[in-house]
Amino acid sequence: MSLPVLTQRLRHWWQPRKGLAIAEASIIGIVAALSAVFLKVGSGWLGAWRVHNSHVYPAWLALPVIGLIFGYLAGWLVQRLAPEASGSGIPQVKATLANVPMKLSWRVASVKLLSAMIVIGSGITLGRQGPTVQVGASLAAGMSRLVPTSPDHRRQMIAAGAGAGLAAAFNAPLAGVIFIIEELLQDLSGLTLGTAIIASFIGGVVSRLLGGGSLQLNLELMQFSSQFSLPEIPFFLVLGILAGLLGALFNHGIVFSIKFYRRLHISLPLKVALAGLVSGIIVCILPEYFRNNTGLREYIITGESSTSVAAIAFIAQFILTLIAFGSGAPGGLFAPSLILGSCLGHLVGVWESHLLGAGSLPTYALAGMGGFFSAVSKVPITAIVIVFEMTTDFNLVLPLMIVAVVAYLVADKVMPGSLYDKLLQMKGITLTKVVSDESILTTLTAEDVMQQQVETLDADMTLEEAKQAFSSSHHRGFPVVEDSKLVGIVTQSDLMKTPHRNLPNYTPLREIMTHAPITVAHTHNLSNVLYLLDRYQISRLPVIDGRKLIGIITRADIIRAEAGHLNGENVTPAPQAEPSYVVYQTRSPSIGRGRLLVPIANPETAATLLQMAAAIARDRHYEIECVQIMLVSRHSSPDETEVRTAKSRRLLRQAEVLAKKWQIPLHTQIRVAHDAAQAILETISERHIDLILMGWKGNTSTPGRIFGNIVDTIIHQATCDVVLVKLGNSQDLIVNPTLQFNRWLVPMAGGPNARFAIKLLPALVTTLGNDPEIHLIQVFKPSELKPDMKILEQAINQLMRRRQLSSTVVATPVQADSVSQGVINFVKTQGFDVVVLGATREGLLQQAIQGNIPEAIASGVESTVILVRGAINK
Template identity: 65%
Template sequence: MPNFNKYVRDFWQPRRGLAIAEACVIGVVAALSAVFLRFSSGWLGTFRVSTSYAIPAILALPLIGASFGFLAGFLVERFAPEASGSGVPQVKASLANIPITLTWRVAAVKLVSAILMLGSGMTLGRQGPTVHVGAALAAGMSRVFPTSPDHRRQMIAAGAGAGLAAAFNAPITGILFVVEELLQDLSGLTLGTAIIASFIGGVVSRLLGGRSLQLNLELIESKSSFIITELPFYLILGILAGLLAALFRQGLLLSLSYYRKLRVSLTLRIALAGLISGIAIAMLPEGFRNNTGLRLFIIDGQPSVYKVMLVFVAEFILTLVAFGSGAPGGLFAPSLILGSCLGYLVGVVEFQILGFSTPNTYALVGMGAFFSAVSKVPITAIMIIFEITTDFNLVLPLMIGSVTSYLVADKLIPGSLYAKLLQLNGIDIDTEMPINSRFINLTAQEVMQRQVETLQEQMTVDEAIQAFSHSTQRGFPVLDNTKLVGIVTQSDLMKIREGKLSRDAPVSEIMTSHPITITSKHSLSNVLYVLDRHQISRLPVLEGRRLVGMISRGDIIRAEANYLNCKSAPNQPKIKPSYIVYQTQSPSTGQGRLLVLVANPETAETLLGLAATIAKYNFYEIECLQVVIISRHNNPAETPVKTAQSRGLLLSAEIMGKKWKIPVHTQIRVAHDVANATLETIKDRNINTVLMGWKGGTSTPGRIFGSVVDTIIRQASCEVVLVKLGKNLNTKLKNNSLIPTNFSSCLVPMAGGPNSKIALKLLPALAASNNKLKINLTQVFPLSETKLDTKLLQAARHQLIDMYKLSNQITSVPLRSDSVAQGIINLVKTDESDVVLLGASREGMLQQAIKGNIPEAIVYGVDCTVILVRGMTSEQ
């Protein structure tokens, strides 16, 4: 059996034969989906047109447009939001190693929603969706077998090319579009798989579409001629196409922005677009009801100038209406129709002046020119018209018109339309930079480990050894009052084994002083150079003199692997500022503000009770915050969200505030990230203390408390209070009490230094609301220590009595144990404490609450409530 498994793995390893076979399958599957899309949308279109004759068009067309648009939007929004829009930008981003979802689910939703969209009568094309569907099918297939990232990209490109080839019945066009717009890759295997998939896709599409393999495709038999005197008219056509295409592109971007400002769901946006399209088409001549037939009407018929101008204006406006809504449709077909109208009008003028060519010839050239200027693919534009007509006489006029329009449009609005659509969603693709170069230009800030365990300079070597034994970290920065002064690695501990130093010696005796460091802005190429130059495995990352992270060779390897597998990328959508969608304010009568993150209705009352306890004692106001998370591809200021449940929770907080006579302000923010929204609130509202619930641990690799809490602890410019609620805690509050009813005994471990003062700071607030609260102060001593120094405990006890005037029962309990955490856990169970209060400085809280043990060890060992307090530091 092991040999068989090895044979299967070896057989499916990426190689040329497998890539060619997979490209063949992709070509067939993409063609089948394209044919299904064509016939299904055609059937729905026929139904829509026939219904408009059976029922008054002004009723039938808007109703069908809105209902089909609603169904299409619901499918996309509910099952695959990635299936919205054209689909070409998503494929382009995926091929640039941006983590965009391309799966069979996306392909299925795109296919069905595109059929509904086309059936609704919206003036979008099916070619963009076929590109998206082909690429998604290929991506899904590439995940079935253990292939390389390069192999996956090749298959996605082949699927996109096959989809376009099947949509247009133009194999060469599919190949050129992949090379010119999507991949910019001319390597042998990539080009070979794209050629095979596109060829098979085109052939299968023609056969199943009822056409022969001859190159007389879906338009006309064009017999044109070209003479040199027509050159100025083709130049004029190119210039006009470039100008109007630039206007069209700008209109598309403005339409997308406008729809997002409506703050309604994608489903309603697409339904609205279908309704508007239906009303407009019902008011236009009957020929507009068959959108597919408009292009044939312009090229193959003899329309009047008035009708052609009407088609151009109507198609221009209705495409902006439909595309801006996010409907799953493409821009290829609208671009060709607009170009044919523009070319026909120029041809009429030329025929009136020179009388050489017919306007239909100019219509064909106009199609290529407008398509070239919109999509910025002049070679593809030339070839698509040539494959459609097989007329060699059109090649030179197409080259003149397409290249001229491309240059004019690029001068007015540089860059790819699809890249700009991605930028609108926060994704920036530098198409001029190779993928490997983009990775190597990542900065240390994007790759480093932010959660770093550190040692204090005054710690002993024995404590450093304990830190190494309890951590997977192999190098510890040494800090002196938050400033980096050295680094201790495993090799430094060899000095102990060699007998050069005792375990009681300070860490400063074995650390490497003035270690080599980098800044967070250093690129990975610089980081790799420094690591190799000094033959070291890790580097501290600084901002000024403040330690913000560590980066190692392993971090770089992990980041590169994630990047190649599209799990992360340097061009991920950037986090935008949060947006306030709901806010209430009470009179500002307090001396400070306490921020409470309200998320879980089951624990909200208890957290608010603790917040009120602290606020009452410190004369603070309470600020309640709810954060609604959205995708980074959406703009918080433009994304509609439901806030009914959140408002209800915040309203209950306002009611509690009135009962407690404490000012309570509330707000709901739409954001990409909870931590960033919280930090923005802290800054905007001048928060003094943050109170957060905490589940007690995290499953996130590289995190200590969790991604949100870790970020807030490191970056918040105020005190931070974390609360892990006990399992048996009674969350209901008494009428005359702010803290939970069964808080009767509080254990406060003391460790000396500044942490002790921070731990004691919250006690007066808790005791002020419950004068029966029993307070136990404890300090853990090693079993080997015979004489216990309890000066710290006695000083803390006197401080609570003399400074804070507490009348509660306060006891001091020295404790012997080799494990600080286990000693505290045992004491909690023995004394049946209700709450454990841990104090820590910023660095201490993230690495070790009490002499080498992080609070997580204590939290997991007790069932009672645990409160962790991080005080202000000098750097803040």
């Protein structure tokens, strides 16, 4: 048998099948159980060692030091080896199952297992059940990479691993299955349910056989018989309400704690070390039995503790858990929730016994466990099943159901939504429900898949300018807007009809456009969109919100969404960018009349850009602000991500040398950000920038963009003056950064930005050139026998009023059918070094903001192209 045939047969054998899925689920269940037992034994051994040392050495010294050292070690392991292993791990698993690209692997499982063991053993008040969920899911994800499986099959195995991890941690197989259905996957398909049941059952059984029981309450509480009577129902209702309110407060505290640690701007190891230190200090102040969390929990449940002990335990556990979880320490909330619930239930049970004298404290403690767990995790069915499986007491089911359901309803009213979803949203991840193939057309809306960047034409644009827009674009039609409101649509067929109507070239576009075009609301589903496309035999539809144009949708967008779903890609909004974070900055005396911002990214062109910036700054008496943007993943916070700034600082030092030579005040900063454009806009706002000068590659391949992702955003949103520079002859600039620019071309068509371009010229030409020449041109149609030269004459007069300008100025009319082609041909025949374009709303560059003429000129010439746009008044 040849090797290719053998390989093909192996691949065929490994294809996802029901039998293979069952075998894989069984292996996952065994491995998840072994990891859960290892975590229990390891953290228990470390915890016992910690308690022992607190007796050998002074507790006020031993507990804080152990918490500090172990916390730092655990945080260091997570930060260096697997950042995805921070926190409880359940949000990461949930995001992965929703097809968000978040890593789950054997390395994540190993780091999570080891770091969680260290954290829990150090006395930091977190549980091991959440980590076992991520460990099980990560092991399953690593195993699924060994075989060529489909995305759906991989998701099912990851879900099975998560359920097996929970089942092994609690010895509760049913709870593992219910948790998958209720919180993680929300999928009841046969294969998913079958693999989850198998993996959870095996995980729970193996864990029990190896002594990995979580609470062993069925043995501890055999001497206590749960009691329940009708008069106690109001007390269980009160317990549910209290659990719901305090559970919602607990979740708010978790969010606040995370935000508080973020404001500290320290690394993860230092955060976890700080949590360990503070936890150790608090625990050493409390009574001795607070040093063993498991013993404390069972002490409360059995009813042996006093009311004061239960109250102190609740307050201490509440505060310690918030301190621990907000740091990002690898640990979960399940065990702390159970302890808090048992304390709360004990207090209500004591109150009931004083009034009626008929209650059972263990019953209230166990019902409180389920209620608080339900309020925090928003999984009432899982909470009921977990406590029932741990106790196997049928008398407990009814009070447990009352408390868990009431707590869930109250908590969801006070703080709607899942805590895990909120934790993901704090990282910029918003989950949407994964839909089936049958429902994708009815579930997804036009807003979910539309193109947000739309090229439009203005209703006041002339017929001639519309023809130029079509000639430089591949689109066969444009939406027509007025004050961002959609008022019509113009197509190539509309333009073809104009010769028969004998319309002059200055006819406004509103007279030839199609009024009241077919549109689709942003809330319409894809089924409605397809119906309209087929009904009217059109290829694209404007998407509106009221009358405002917010996007455009095509058949290709719908096909792309369906293909992405089939490939296991969830159509979810991109993670939201967090504000950028300044990690390095220098400041000079603020003695200028304004500030000029220079974003530096490319070392090869930085010197030329800085030379231009210095020329403008010197002419206007501006200070220069140089910024370097370091991008990080949107799944990590900019103010928490460790970065190395040595290379960026070397680049900024070039600017410092040039500023010192020119005696210009220079400020520098390095920002860590999710989005470069947003970081630049934040810098403009924070530093009160008057002008921004930045590089521009001259073209873009990004769909829906004119100049490129970053430059498009700056052109549209920056309120200051904007100068974009596309450096030509890049190889010459690399060899000789001080290359001279002697021949300057400025196409004119009037408008404020053309005048702004003229104002910049004297400083640039005298600094960058040696005996420079300035050529002003205006493009006219060949049919215009006597061109109007007023605009060129005004520009010459404006230049001549500048005293420091000693350059030769020449004005030339140019005849061409196309504005962009006329400029390109003139540059090629005359050989200019620089072309300066003013981005105006009239004449030559009507489409600078929403069209392609500047891009066409920049792409068509090898010279340096400078595009200017005056400040936007907002």
